[in-house]
Each structure stands twice: as structure tokens, then as C-alpha cells.
Amino acid sequence: MFRSPTRREFLQSAAWSGVAVAAGEWSFLGRLPAVSAQEARQPLPRVAFDRSIEPLVQLIEHTPRERLLEDVAQAIRRGASYREVLAALLLAGVRNVQPRPAVGFKFHCVLVVNACYLASVNGPDADRWLPLFWALDYFKTAQADEASKSGWRMPAVNERLVPDAQHARDLFIEAMERWDVEQADAATAGLVRTTPATEVFQLFARYAARDFRAIGHKAIFLANAWRTLQVIGWEFAEPVLRSLAFALQNHEGDPVPARNDLPADRSWRENEALAARLPAGWLDGRVEAQAARSLCATLHAATPSEAAAAAAQLLAEGVGAASVWDGVFLSAGETLMRQPGIVGLHGLTTANALHYLWQHVGPDDLRRRLLLQACSFAASFREAAQRRGPLQPLTIDSVPAEPDPRVALDDVFAAVSRNRLEAAVKLRSYLAAGGSPLAAIDQARRLIFVKGRDSHDYKFSSAVLEDYSHVTPHWRDQFLALSVFNLKGSGDRDNGLVARTRAALES
Template sequence: MSAIDRRDFLKDLGGSIVTGAAAWQALQAIVPARAEDAQVTPGIVQYRPEMEEVVRWIEKTPRERILEEAVDRLKKGLPYRQLVGGVFLAGIRNIKPRPVGFKFHAVMAISAAHQLSLDAPQADRLLPFFWALDTFKSSQAQDVKEGDWTLAPVKESAIPSPSQARQRFVEAMDRWDDEAADIAVAGLCRSAGAAEVMELLWTYGIRDQQNIGHKAIFTAHSFRTLELIGWEHAEPVLRSLVFGLLNGGKSDSAAPFDHNKTLIGQVRPDWAVGKPDPSATTALLQTLRQANTKDAAAAVVEQLNKGVSASSLWDAILLAGSELLMRKAAIVTLHATTACNSLFYTFRQSGSDATRLLSLLQAASWVTMFRDGARSR
């Protein structure tokens, strides 16, 4: 089965397992994603053995049989959330997050497939996950060709104590140390709550634009998917995430981060109570069409200090990303929209004023980098 894009896959799905009216009726007979399946049960805190079993059959089933196998298991009662978690965790274990992109989209697209499932007509709700299953098998095969990477067990003897995990993690991430960060994030997952762990990762997820923003995208989608399948699966997911975030080491793509951190202290303390201003949106949009990374961030600070709401500035940034895509449909401009969306997600999820401001400033700077990147290609 050759690689196909999402639209063609959904159009041509009838050519694989759904051949003829009878097969289509059988597919529709499967219980689709339900509202209660999409909710995270507060009492779920342990890794369930049946999840490992789901991951294993997804890993082992040949691509040409994976959809048929999924239909059979769903008809026998496989819960929707276990299918979501199985595909996601199979990708985490089997697909190398370096570079963060390309074949790794099989992992980063899971939460989007889930959202499509929720929004689709009832009879079509499983189609996005059939696409996700097929995409995983394609990426799994590609990973095998490139060396057959697998997420190895963490080095248990080196995991820091609960009192040291946070500091060890920050130090390792700041010096771009793969091995130290891996064991530190494992310790952090075991000793801290979801909000505390993700608060640290929001900052590192938006640190550099390397891989055309995929690091921020991976961070956002990791949290989105863990919210669905349960935080008990966080440790392997965040180990993969950290491995991806440290890809490439420190580079020029992280330069705006260091500069923008210095600007946070220049923003008025009550910036969060600004007022919407369409004229400020238009003004910032015009600035983003020509400014460099520093001037773009400075323009955001100026508008915030004038009392303009952050929402009006986000409007300008998201419009700027969309405008780039409209002007030139290409891989770089496409990711101007998806990366800015992930930075906006960070802004909405973080509980830290500093991180929220930093995500806004980074988004403004990144738009100019995407603009210049599109021109050079």
C-alpha cells in the first residue's frame, strides 16, 4: 500500500476494508466515538495491561491487514480511547522523533484525528483513526528503513529523587543534555503533577523554531493527547518529547527566545486586562509583514503597554500566518499557521504570566522567520 495523503485516503477507503454496501453497513454498525469515551475518568491512574496489548497488535499487524483487524476488535468491544491511546503509544515507542516532523507526523496528528472524529457525522467518526492507523504503519516501515529506532527503557538507577527531579530537569534542558534530560523527566513524571510538569515543558516547547515549529507542535499535541488517554501514560510520551525538543542542539533558531525573555519585564503588570482594539490588530499585522524578529516582539510589547488586549495581538499573528499560506502554498507557510496555533495553545494552557507572554512574543518573532524562510525557498 503506497503512501497517500489524508484526503485521498478518506476518499479511497472503500478500496480496502469497506468494499461494497455490505461492508460499509458493517462499518457503520460499529459503535462510534461517544462523548463518554472522550472524557478522561479521574480514577484512572494506573497503566492498564490491555493498553499494552493494543499497542502490540498495532505494532505487529501488517499494514495491509491493520484496518480489518481494527474493525474486528472494535466490533468485539475495543473502547475508542484504547484505540486512540494504542495508535499514539505505538508511535511513541516505534518512531524516532528526530527530526520532529516527516514520519513523526503519525504521532503528532493523533489529537487532530480525535478532534475530527468528534466533529464528523456519526457514521464517519472512525475514518480519521483508520487514516491514523494506516499512517502509523507507513511511518513504522520508514523508521525501520532508517535504522529501526525504539524508545529504550529508562535507566532506573539514575532517576533523580523527587526533591531533585525538577532542578535536574531544568539544568539538563538548559545545557541541551539528552541523557540527563531523559532520566530527569522520568523522575519528574513520577513525582510531580501534570500541571507542574507541563508548565516546565511549555517553556522548552517554544524555545526554538528549529524543524519549522514542530517542537512547539509536538509539545501541544502531547498534552492534548494525554488529556484524552490519561496522564498515567505520560512518562514514555514526555521522554520522547524531550528527546525531540533537544534535537539539533542550540542554534540560531533559538535566538529570539533569549531576547524575548528580556522583554517580559518591560510589559505592564496588568497586561491581561487589556481591551480589544481592531486597529491595533491591523497595525501589528502590517508590522509583521516587514519587521525582523526583535522589532516584531517589540511591537507586541508596545501594544500591550498601551492597554491593548492580548487577543487582538493574537488575531494579528494568526492572520499573518494565514496570509503567508495564502500568498504561497508551501510546507514552510503551512507550518506558520500550525506552529502559531500551538504557541496560542501554550498561551491558553499555561498558568505562568511569564510563559504566556513569552509564547506571544515568540509567535510574533516566529512569523517573521516563517516569512523570511518562505522567501528563501
Template sequence: MMNPAKRNEMTRVNVPVRRRQFMEVLGGASAALALSDVAMMHGLPRVSAAEAKLDHNTVRFSDDIEPLVRLLEDTPRERVVQAFADKIRSGTGYREVLTALLLAGIRNVQPRPSVGHKFHAVLVVNSAHLASLGSPDEDRWLPIFWALDYFKSAQSRDVNEGDWTMSAVNESAVPPPHQAKRAFEEAMRNWDVEAADAAITGYVRSAGANEVFESMAYFGCRDFRSIGHKAIYVANGFRTLQCIGWRYAEPVLRSLTYALLNHSGEPNPSTSDLAADRAVRVTEQLVLEMDPRWNEGKVDHQAAIEHLQTLRQATPEDAVRETAKLIRSGVHPQSISDALFLSAGEMVMQQPAIVALHSATSTNALQYAYRTAAKDQNRMRLLLQNAAFIPHFRQAMDSRGKVSDSQINELSADSSSDDAVSVDQIFDSVGQDRSRASAATYQYLESDGKAEDLIHAARQLTFLKGNDSHDYKYSSAALEDYYAISPELRNRYFAAATYLLPGKNDRNNSLVTRVREALA
């Protein structure tokens, strides 16, 4: 829980930082990122009432945030860093910038044909926010400025692909409050986009965040399409709303609903038998049969390792059955979660590329939903569907090329030297010899090295080296999930994560150069 002083810092992070102080923290060229110390462009033109007007068919946000969203939408990419630095220096707070960042993405970037690609401008907002929360004060704005710049890139892509804009809701179709939830769930089960858009509007207006989250978590985990991005959007969307406020939920959840109903050009899933939907039918039957005391078992680390082996071989449907069987045998769900995290980490070791990365970020999202949902059946559903996703990811990896036979439970410390391993040595190896970096990480942690120091270094390197939304998405998920795994197993997960974390010798991202030029 964040203390009041820290929360106040997150709301208005505009305390000047001297250049010398910043150089002491980041060193050398990194000092150019001290955004709050250099005179930025002053006297930006105000957004007039005429300029703030939108087409009557376009969704419009509340008057308190619309001008800032328009500033982000209308400012050229090459000027957006300076423009928002100036706004911050004049009093605009962290939460306002985060809100504008999310809503600009919602209005301007279509979550189709896949809930990914350019739509990462929306998906990455929570990842950037998590990176900010975990950073020292002098770094806290950096991931947000990266996300502002990344939005402009995604906005440009969307323009080139047809310039989609979220339309205003059809108010005449919005159901009355007492019918909204039922209308929404019926439309979602029928994969009816227009009915669901109107229904979610009524649902958000008449229900609280927790109730709506239960529904969205249910539909976010039901099918393996867009390699897990549906579940990721549910978790990241709600987590960002927790920071910016539920009053901004309506457009966000309209976008989320549209994303969840994507079925990749296939026939209507409600009237078809498609591979992406088969596991959830097994899940629904097992959820109904589950013992009410399913959460009273014993944590068993050996059972987690054995389930890891099961998941290496299982089909999605078999993964659901075997997971339910293990819980019925008296194993606590924490050990199931451990096996799922380790499975995702092992895939990162075996093929450190885009599919394995999403196995980790999807597991992060599904486990967040599992820990957040209140209803037992929904929690069980999320756990079983997380298990179903693991074989889907393995199948996708097989279709993309070589998969190594590395196994996370056989990971051992680097025994080539008796010298103590340092954080600098680990991240010097990352990018040069991932296997060696992984072994060194495991040795460091098993020798009582501080995980917090590794996390801090990984986060700062992401700021400096991250070139893609996946760098932020993966690092935020992996660094968070380290603490969600049982202590006896978590060091293996962190060691596997080094296969996709940035290294000291990676090239700085383009934003570093652009910010340096802006501050010169």
C-alpha cells in the same frame, strides 16, 4: 464542555449504523466508509504472554494497554483496518484505541533527525482526535482509522531508517522527587539528552500535569528549529494525554523531551550564538520588564491590522520588541493574537505550501499553550515567541520560491455575481481557483452564512480526500482557530484557509479504496 452523553459516545463508539443511513449522510461511494455496518474479520488470534514480551531494554507500557499496542505494531498495514474494526465491534472503546495509537508511535518512531517527517504519525494523533470530536456520530471513527493506517506507514519508514525503538529508562539515574524538576530544567538548559531523559521521568512521577506543562511549554517555544514542530508536539502531546489519562504520560514526555533537545546537528546552543536562539534572549529580558497589568489593555482591531503590517517586515528579534511595545501601549493581548493568526493566514494565501501551513499549525499550538499556561511570565513568553516565529516562517518562504503579494486585510467578497453563495459552490471552487474560493468564502460569511456548515463540509472532505498528515493537522488547527479570533476579523482567516483545505473535486484518498475493498 462535552455533556455526559456525548462523552460516553466518545468512549465507546460502536453503535451500528445502517448502510442506507450512512449513504444519506455521505452519499454515493462515501457510504463504503460505514465501518460499523459490515461484518469484519472475526476470531483474531489472541496476543499470548510470550508474544507480548519485549526486549528488557525496550520501554513497556502498562498491562491494560500493552496487548493493544502490540496488535497495532504487529498487524500488517493491509490488515490493520479490519483488525481494529473487529476489536471495536468486540468492545474495545475509543479511548483505548487512541491510547494504543499514541503509544505505538511513541515507542516505534524516532523524533529525529527532525521533529516532523515520519514522526507526524505521533503529531497527527491529536488532530485526528479533534476531527473526531467535531464530527457527527456516523463519522467519528474515520479519522482514527486514517491515523491507524498512517502509523503503519511511518513505522515502515522508521524500520528502513534503522528501526529505532524507545529504550527503557535508566532507573539508577532518575533523580529523587524533590530534585526532579530542578534536574530537568537544568538538563534542558544545558541541552543534555541523557540527564534530561532521567530527569523528566522523575518529574512526571512526582508532579502534576499542569506543573509539567508549564515547563514543557517554556522549552517548546524557545527556539525555531524543525519549523515549529517542537511547540506543536508540546500542545498535541498534552492535549492527547488529557483524553487518554496522565498515567500514560511518562513515555510520551520522554519522547517529547528527546524531541525538544534536537538542535539539528549544530553546536550546543547553551554555549553558542545561533540564529534559532537569538529571539528568545530578547524575549527573556522583556518578560522580566513586563508590567504586571500587561493583560488589562483594550481590544483594538485597527492595532491588530497595523501589527500585521509590522510583522511583514520585522526580524524575529524586532517582532518580539514591537509586540511588547504594543502591549505596553495599552493594547490587549487578544489583538496581538488576532495579528498572529492573520499573519499565518496571509502566508497561506501567499504561498499555499508546507512552510505557510506550519506557520498556521505552530501558531495554533503556541496560542493553545498561551491560553492554557497559568503563570503570567510564561504566557507572555509564549505570546512573544509566537511573534518571533512569524518572521522565521516568512524567511523560510522566501527561500522556497515565489511569494505572492496578497494581503489578508485587503480581501474582499466576490462581486461578480449578486447570487447567494453556497457551501457546495465554495468547495467546488477549492482546488480549481483558490482565489475565487477564498473570495466566495468571505462573501458567504460576511452575508451571515453559517460557519458551522463550512466547518462540517471541510471536515468531511478531509476524511474523504486527505492523503497526508498535514491535511489533518492543518484542517484541525484552522477550523479550531476560527473561533479564537475576534469576530470582526475571523472571516478573513477562514477565507484564507481555503487555499489549503480540500475540495470536492480532489481525488479520494487511498484508504477509501482500501476500506471499500475490505467491505466488499
């Protein structure tokens, strides 16, 4: 039987097996400096923004789309590092594209940066630049969209309003509670300049999941921004977190939530009281596969309030948080299977973001609340999908664990292009027969490189392929099989990225 991989093995795997792309198709990437996984992960030394990064940001901002890949390739050949290009891309995004009218759509040029980084760092060295070149091209589309609709560019912070170290934290909390955009902007600048990075992250985490507007993009933005800043350096945090604060204050045309009781805000308030009643040893519970199945079954039809209450009951009975998270991940995969599309895929990317926040925040009360909110969100995503149309009468058991040693990965990814349920069943059979999940993950990621056409292709694949290691071993293969409902198949049309990148590097 195949041994479940360790997290280290999962992250370091680069066995790109079974993909029908000849090695020669990728050899042109050797014209750029090789980027090792270790180099991509290392934080940058402190870099003066105006003297080092600003010229590269301006290159990305001002170069026409049809010339950008060629000009960035030249900058790389002149010495620009992977991390500098990553930093410049993120900064160009937050400076030129606003999280309005929604935290999504064109703003995906910012939200997708960390997903492209994760795809890069988990791929082989020779292909490290491909996701980043895709993101550069995608930014130009979003930049043009913003310019045509509003002409917005991030303004300089009002320095007269920026608080000192003594007052920054309290003014930030006050502004976020009141949904005061101007005060939050100035307070964010004060926080970043005077407060340790981890404390800033903890404060933002209290507001990233407080409402269901933007179908999870607020939590996704915080998780992705924090992760990218850990790579490129905290010196770039101020504009990124000013953009984040602006996003978190977006109430999408609703009345000011601070003065109203609105459905999008209700779960966070309800879960505060519910979280306070969890037993003191709630983190020490047992892993129980049946409890995860039970929670997933509850989430099949529960309201957001019922979902959180069911999770709280399991925790009170001694079930561990890991099994509650299993239920969340399985439910999100099930919703996507029942209605493939934009809502279902965001259920999984949001679960990934909430799990990341839950893993990395410190305060016990916040961890309790985030876990219960993840359960409420799982129900909210299912309800949002139902408002778009009927859900198919499927459950996680519609993808049975029936071993079939005849199934090969090529069969699985060929089926993805014609019948995703068939592909899910084939992948589950392949895994049940002892097939390698790492080989499946690698092939899925490589197909995104070749065939991904949308920011969601990168966001979704990076999230679910990472979350394979977050699900407990009993449910991992089931979760991976459910992911095919938004992965790319071998029969899907190529995205043209390889040809465009080749032309850039050979110019």
C-alpha cells in the same frame, strides 16, 4: 446578519451540509460501536499498561499494514473502546518512531494523533472512527520508514539515573538548559512519577518554543501530547513525555545551543527581557481591530525582533492580548496565501499550538514570553518562506469582504480545487452575505475525511478550524477565508479511506 457562534456552538456543531457524499456511502460505519462526543472526551480510568493496553499496542505494531484495519476492527467489535485505540496508537508511535533526524517527517505519525482526535470529536457520531483508521494506516508507513533507516525503538529508561521527587525538577531544568539528552530522559521519568501533571506541563512549556528549529513542531508536539494525555489518561505519560524531551533536545546538527549564540535560539532570549518590561495590566487591554491590522502589516516585512517589539509596543499602549493574537493569526494566514505550501501551513499550526500553550500555562512571565515569541515566529515563518522562493504580492485585503448572496458553499469548495485565491474570495463573499461559518467548517472537515491524504491535511484543518473561535469576531471570517489555501476541494481526488475502512468492517 449571521450571529457569530459561541465556542460551545462551534465545538458541538455537526451539521454536515452541502457535501456531495451520499449518506449510504457512510452507513457501513454503523458496523462499529457508535462513539458519542461525550464518550470520546472522557478520560480513561486507570488502566494497567501491561494487561490492558499493551496487547492492543502490539497488535498495531506487529500487524502488517494490509491487515491492520481489519484486525483493529475485530478488536473494536470484541470491546476495545475508542479511547483505548487512541492510546494504543499514540504509544505505538512514540515507541517505534523517533523525533530524529527532525521533529517532523515520519514523526508526524505521533504529531497527527491529536489532530485526528479533534477531527473525530467535532464530527458526527457515525463518522467518529474515520480519522483514527486513517491514522492507524499512516502509522504503518512511518513505522516501516523508521525500521528501514535505523531500526530504532524507544529503549527502557536507565533506572539508575532516575531522580527522586526531591531532585527531579532541578535535574530536568539543568538537563534542558544544557541540552543533555541522557539526563533529560531520566529526569523526565522522575518528573512524571512524582510531580503533578500540570506542573510537568508548565516545565515543558518553557522549552517547547525556545528555538525555531523544526518549524514549530516542538510546540506542536507538546500541545498535542498534553491534549491527548488528557483524554487517554496520565498513566501513559512517561513514554510520551520521554519522546517529547528527546524532541525538544534536537538541535538538528547545530553546535550545542547552550554554548553558542545561534539565530534559531535568539528570539527566546531577547523576548525574555522584552516581556519583563510589559506593563502590569497587559492582560486587561482593549480589543482593537485596527491594532490587529497594524500588527499584521508590520509582520508583512518585519524581522523576528521587530515583530516582538511591535507587539510589545501595542501592549504598552493598552491594546489587549486578543488583538495581538489576531495579528499573529492573520499574518500566518497571509503568509500561506502568499506562498501556499509546507512553510506557510506550519505557520498556522504553530500559531495554534503556541496559543494553546499560552492559554493553559499559569506563570505570568511565561505567558508574556510565549505571546511575544508567537510574534517572532510569525516573522520567522515568513522569512523561511522567502528562502524557498518569492512571495506573491498579496495582503489580507486581497480577500475583500464584498457580500454576494449568490455564492453557495458548493461553489467555494469547487473553486478550492482549481484556484485557491478565487475560493478565498468566494468564501469571504459568502460569509459577508450572512452565510454560515459553521456550515463551511463542517464541509471543510468532511472533505478532509474523504480527500485528506497527508498528515498535514489533518493537522492544518484541525488547527485552523479550531482557531476560528480564537480569533475575535471582527476578524473571524477573514481568517476562515484565508484557510482555504491549504484545505481540500470537492474536485480533489478521494483518499480511498472510505473503501478501505468499509472492507475492514465487512471482512
